[in-house]
Amino acid sequence: xxxxxxxxxxxxxxxxxxxxxxxxxxxxxxxxxxxxxxxxxxxxxxxxxxxxxxxxxxxxxxxxxxxxxxxxxxxxxxxxxxxxxxxxxxxxxxxxxxxxxxxxxxxxxxxxxxxxxxxxxxxxxxxxxxxxxxxxxxxxxxxxxxxxxxxxxxxxxxxxxxxxxxxxxxxxxxxxxxxxxxxxxxxxxxxxxxxxxxxxxxxxxxxxxxxxxxxxxxxxxxxxxxxxxxxxxxxxxxxxxxxxxxxxxxxxxxxxxx
Numbered sequence: 001x002x003x004x005x006x007x008x009x010x011x012x013x014x015x016x017x018x019x020x021x022x023x024x025x026x027x028x029x030x031x032x033x034x035x036x037x038x039x040x041x042x043x044x045x046x047x048x049x050x051x052x053x054x055x056x057x058x059x060x061x062x063x064x065x066x067x068x069x070x071x072x073x074x075x076x077x078x079x080x081x082x083x084x085x086x087x088x089x090x091x092x093x094x095x096x097x098x099x100x101x102x103x104x105x106x107x108x109x110x111x112x113x114x115x116x117x118x119x120x121x122x123x124x125x126x127x128x129x130x131x132x133x134x135x136x137x138x139x140x141x142x143x144x145x146x147x148x149x150x151x152x153x154x155x156x157x158x159x160x161x162x163x164x165x166x167x168x169x170x171x172x173x174x175x176x177x178x179x180x181x182x183x184x185x186x187x188x189x190x191x192x193x194x195x196x197x198x199x200x201x202x203x204x205x206x207x208x209x210x211x212x213x214x215x216x217x218x219x220x221x222x223x224x225x226x227x228x229x230x231x232x233x234x235x236x237x238x239x240x241x242x243x244x245x246x247x248x249x250x251x252x253x254x255x256x257x258x
Contacts, residue, residue, distance in 0.1 A: 019055030062108025085109035089142030
């Protein structure tokens with residue numbers, strides 16, 4: 001299988017397993033990722049996701065140019081891909097937090113997948129780039145629309161107009177990455193972030209992500225007025241009462257996700 005999917009203790013791990021091609025995504029891998037994201041959306045027991053690549057060299061280096069559809073750039077652009085590269089870059093319906101465990105190069109579509117995640121933990125050797133212009137293509141699956149919204153304009157244009165590759169520490173300084181860790185400590189860093197997420201009420205986390213993702217194009221006042229489903233569910237939940245009770249009783253809350 002080109003992608004491994006595992007769920008343990010409320011955490012889903014999604015691993016692109018094509019290290020021989022630096023975890024580049026071909027058509028089969030793209031389909032497998034789409035099925036997995038749909039399954040995660042449907043499983044209310046999942047409270048967090050870790051997305052990574054197999055091996056030590058690459059997170060994902062984008063589209064497999066040797067194993068792709070063979071479509072021209074214009075034909076590819078015309079295809080319906082509402083969720084962006086890897087089914088995650090532009091996905092708006094996945095309300096659980098996704099951590100990108102960037103273990104190596106994140107290039108092209110791989111970087112677009114990172115931009116579609118919520119939290120990014122990178123190994124010191126990890127790199128990030130959108131090199132499409134260097135091969136006569138464009139970052140069509142989220143790169144052009146996401147990067148300029150997530151980091152300062154000049155920095156975004158500097159990366160896209162040159163195809164330059166940056167290392168993890170620079171990505172951290174630009175706000176692309178939450179934390180940079182030595183490779184030996186990468187999994188421990190991810191586990192620490194997961195523990196902090198799981199310490200929160202799952203419905204509160206879902207509501208926060210849903211509001212942020214679905215109102216980013218609005219003014220703050222317009223966004224505040226939205227009555228989104230996850231927000232209403234969280235406010236009416238048993239967990240909402242449990243959280244306050246646990247605080248008063250000076251104990252850890254027991255989240256039920258309802």
